[in-house]
Amino acid sequence: MDDIFGDSLNFEEIHIKQGFDEGHKDGLIAGKEEARQVGLKVGFEVGEELGFYKGCVEVWNSVVRVDPTRFSTRVQKGVKQMEELVERYPVMEPENESVQEIMEDLRLKFKAVCASLGVKLEYKGYPRASSSGAKDVAF
Numbered sequence: 001m002d003d004i005f006g007d008s009l010n011f012e013e014i015h016i017k018q019g020f021d022e023g024h025k026d027g028l029i030a031g032k033e034e035a036r037q038v039g040l041k042v043g044f045e046v047g048e049e050l051g052f053y054k055g056c057v058e059v060w061n062s063v064v065r066v067d068p069t070r071f072s073t074r075v076q077k078g079v080k081q082m083e084e085l086v087e088r089y090p091v092m093e094p095e096n097e098s099v100q101e102i103m104e105d106l107r108l109k110f111k112a113v114c115a116s117l118g119v120k121l122e123y124k125g126y127p128r129a130s131s132s133g134a135k136d137v138a139f
Contacts, residue, residue, distance in 0.1 A: 039094075043094065045125065046099075046103070048125065049103070049123055050086060050089055050091070050103075052123045053085075053086055053110055056082075056110065056121065057079055057082050057083045060075075060079045060113070061079060064076055064079070074116060075113060075116045075117060078109055078112055078113040079113060082106060082109045085102055085105055085106040085109060086106065088102055089102050089103070089106070107123075110123075
């Protein structure tokens with residue numbers, strides 16, 4: 001004969017297991033949504049930085065087309081290397097192991113080109129809203 005108190009004694013264990021299972025299921029759902037949001041944010045930030053460097057390369061290449069003697073061959077070579085790094089960046093392969101290396105090389109090359117040109121350009125990212133409101137934003 002079964003113990004009449006068997007179910008009562010397992011009552012706490014059963015509820016702990018049910019609570020764990022429900023929490024695990026809810027955690028998976030919340031974790032996937034959070035991961036999607038983080039991935040979207042990081043992807044946007046990387047694309048924005050890459051676009052900044054591409055824009056600089058295009059402007060500098062336009063200057064060279066208009067006046068090929070405007071920049072030294074060293075600067076032109078640096079701009080060409082930046083262009084190659086931008087093109088090599090695996091935009092559609094975010095898990096590619098070379099993304100960090102390429103981005104770091106691009107940042108270093110950008111700093112070198114800016115130093116050679118004697119300009120103080122800096123990628124600062126997308127302007128964030130300040131706590132004092134939109135009045136700090138200038139155009």
